[in-house]
Amino acid sequence: MxxxxxxxxxxxxxxxxxxxxxVPRGESGPFVFDQEQELLKLKEAKNQVLTALSNDYETALHKYGQKKAHEYDMQSILLQDHQLEDAIIGRIINQKCSVGKAISGAGKYLEEVLSQEADNYLRSKSHSIKELTQRLLSSLDDSEGxxxxxxxxxxxxxxxxxxxxxxxxxxxxxxxxxxxxxxxxxxxxxxxxxxxxxxxxxxxxxxxxxxxxxxxxxxxxxxxxxxxxxxxxxxxxxxxxxxxxxKRLMKLKGKRGITKSGRAIKIYSNISSVSEAAEAVECDAEGVGLYRTEFAFLNRDTPPSEDELFDEYRALAVNMSHRSVVIRTIDMGADKNPEYLHMAPEANSALGCRGIRLCLRYPQIFKTQLKAILRASVYGDLSIMYPMISCTKEIFQAHELLEECKRELASENIPYKDAKQGVMIETPASVLISDEIAKHVSFMSIGTNDLTQYTLGVDRENALLTDICDYHHPAILKMIKMVVENGHKHKIPVSICGELAGDETLTHYFLEIRVDGLSVLPKQILHLRKQIIEMD
Structure with missing residues (x-):
């Protein structure tokens, strides 16, 4: 062991x-893969590279002449010659390794053999093999392996x-x-x-x-x-x-999160699918504080239709019965970027077109979701929450689009019910203007995950920075208190829906500053309730 x-x-x-x-490309040892699938990937990569080489040859020929274009012609000849391809196929079949590993291994082998040739022409092919290997590896799909x-x-x-x-x-x-x-x-x-x-x-x-x-x-x-x-x-x-x-915790079902001294806080659930709603109910959530909707938009060729989303949100409302449900509008971008949006790669996607920015950039997709929520509100207590807000202008634009949706549904005689609108506070800018934001929304929810990375200037996806990504940083705790105070000043509730909500070392602090609700994973609800009930 x-x-x-x-x-x-x-x-x-x-x-x-x-x-x-x-399998990291060209790094790992042999693995047993579906060999037919790996050979198909090789064929597709070869065809892509041949097409790219042909285009590069024509471009170089017209711009720089035959001498510069010769290198692309050389690589094309080498790729169509069976020496490299046979070496790759041999590794896939005999060593049972991925196509990426096979290309890397065969390329290095041939590069070394050619570099030792006495003939200058053959030695020059060594560099061509190296570049050709990189082209083949680059042409593989990012999810290769x-x-x-x-x-x-x-x-x-x-x-x-x-x-x-x-x-x-x-x-x-x-x-x-x-x-x-x-x-x-x-x-x-x-x-x-x-x-x-x-x-x-x-x-x-x-x-x-x-x-x-x-x-x-x-x-x-x-x-x-x-x-x-x-x-x-x-x-x-x-x-x-x-x-x-x-099982013992299940005895707390039906009780409220109230300390011995009478301080109360509501405990909601964070969920990502209708199927998880059943778990939230089973764990006695007082509602859904965060329903993540972006996953319905991923792993598909086209965005979901209004009816698809309506069916999902109606099922959610029905399953949660009388409990309130906060639906966060699409928070795509960063590592959740569907191909049908045709978005160009961003140097820093965490600071790019995501959350409300993406929604406003694609208003038809956004309106499709808003209409589905309005229609589903007939069947339960649904609210709308806009993510990644950084200024009041974004809130006003979202409000205008929602009003358009209402008018369009009314003109088509489609039943709907108005829904409360709130925002996620997850940028330092939204914290600092939360006093102004609170005038235009019905609730605020603090997303501590992004708020921490933006405040500390630390990429929370970067494993090298884990030690300094401090969610207990005094700046974060002060920001939470500021938002709560500004929300209460305008008589609207403020909840926390980030990872920090389930951090039991901070529960006492959240009660002290009068946070109205904590939204956590279903499995954390009764643990948190037990802690609160036992507090003085």
Whole structure:
């Protein structure tokens, strides 16, 4: 048995076989892949490179003449010659490795062989092989080596993982996650927490682990490879103890979060799908403080229709019964960027076109969502929340679009009900003008994840900066207090819906400054309620 320590972890315990789902290009050792699929990727990459070389040859020929264009012609000849291709195919079939690994290995081998040739012409081909190898690697899809199909229940190990990729995995077969390059506050990690997936981050993955039995302990950030019988027995006992503890917490259902001295705070749930609403109800959430809607827009070729979204939000309203539901409008951008938007890559996507900025840039998509919410409001207590607000102008523009939606629905005699409008406070600018913002909305909710990264100037997705991404920083706590005071000044409620809401070391502080509500994962609700009830 071997034991490895991750830098961060959360969730419970997972026991199962490891499946490595992402292979870094040209870095990892051999893996067993679907060879036909890898050969198809090679064929597609070859065709793409040949087309690009042909275009580059014509451009160079017209601009610089035959001498400059010759290099592209040379690479094209080498790619169509079977020496390089046969070497790549041989590695895929005989070494059972990914196409990226095969291209890298074959390229390095031929480059070394040619560099030792006595003939100057043959030696010159060495440089052409190197550039050709890089072209082939670059032409592969960014998700090359990432397998979505899990087959049997397993613990997934991967070099990196986005929230969109996580959604593609079958959650019924996903026992746990190792992610080498990420942080506990990345979008992917937040989604993994919501899905109750035991996860370890920052543990270097050994390719040899593929297929081995393992125990993942998210709480202790430990990975046990080939665990002995006693370790498995101990872990199974801990899982049973946790289950019994959770059953005892169920006795708190129906009670309110009120301290012994009478201070009260509402406890809501953060969820990302209609199916999670059932868990929120089971855990006795007083409502949904944050319903993430962007996942309905991902992993598809076109945006969802108004009727699709209406069906989703109506089901959500019905499932939550009389409880209030705050629906956050599309918060795409950053690592959640669907291809159908045709957005150019951004140097710093966290500071780019995301949240309300993206909504206002694509008003038809935004209006489709707003209409669906208005229509679904007939079936429950729904509110609308706009993310990434940085100025009141954005609020006014959103209000105008909502009014347009109402007029259009009324003109078509489609039933709808007005919905309260609120904002997420997650930029320093919105904190500093929260006194003004509070005049134009019905509620404010503080998103502490983005607020922390923007205030401290720290990318929360960057694993190198984990140590200085301090969510307890005095500046953050002061900002939360400022927003609460400004909200109460204008008689509107202020909640917290970021990761900090579930941080039990700060619950007393939140009660002290009169935060109105905390929105957390369903599994945290009764734990938090127990803590509040036991407070003086």
């Amino acid at each position: 071997e034991i490895y320590q991750g830098k961060e972890g959360f969730g419970g315990i997972a026991i199962g076989h490891i499946k490595i789902c992402r 990432f397998e979505v199909y899990l087959g049997e229940p397993c613990i997934v190990a991967t070099k990196s993982l986005t929230s969109a990729e996580l959604l593609q995995l079958d959650s019924t077969k996903l026992l746990g996650l190792f992610v080498e390059d990420s942080t506990a506050n990345s979008h992917m990690a937040i989604l993994a927490k919501a899905m109750n997936i035991p996860t370890i981050i920052g543990c270097e993955i050994d390719p040899a682990w593929n297929g081995h039995m393992a125990v993942l302990d998210g709480g202790w950030r430990a990975v046990y490879i080939d665990p002995d019988d006693q370790t498995i027995c101990d872990m199974e006992e801990r899982i049973q103890q946790k289950s019994e503890h959770d």
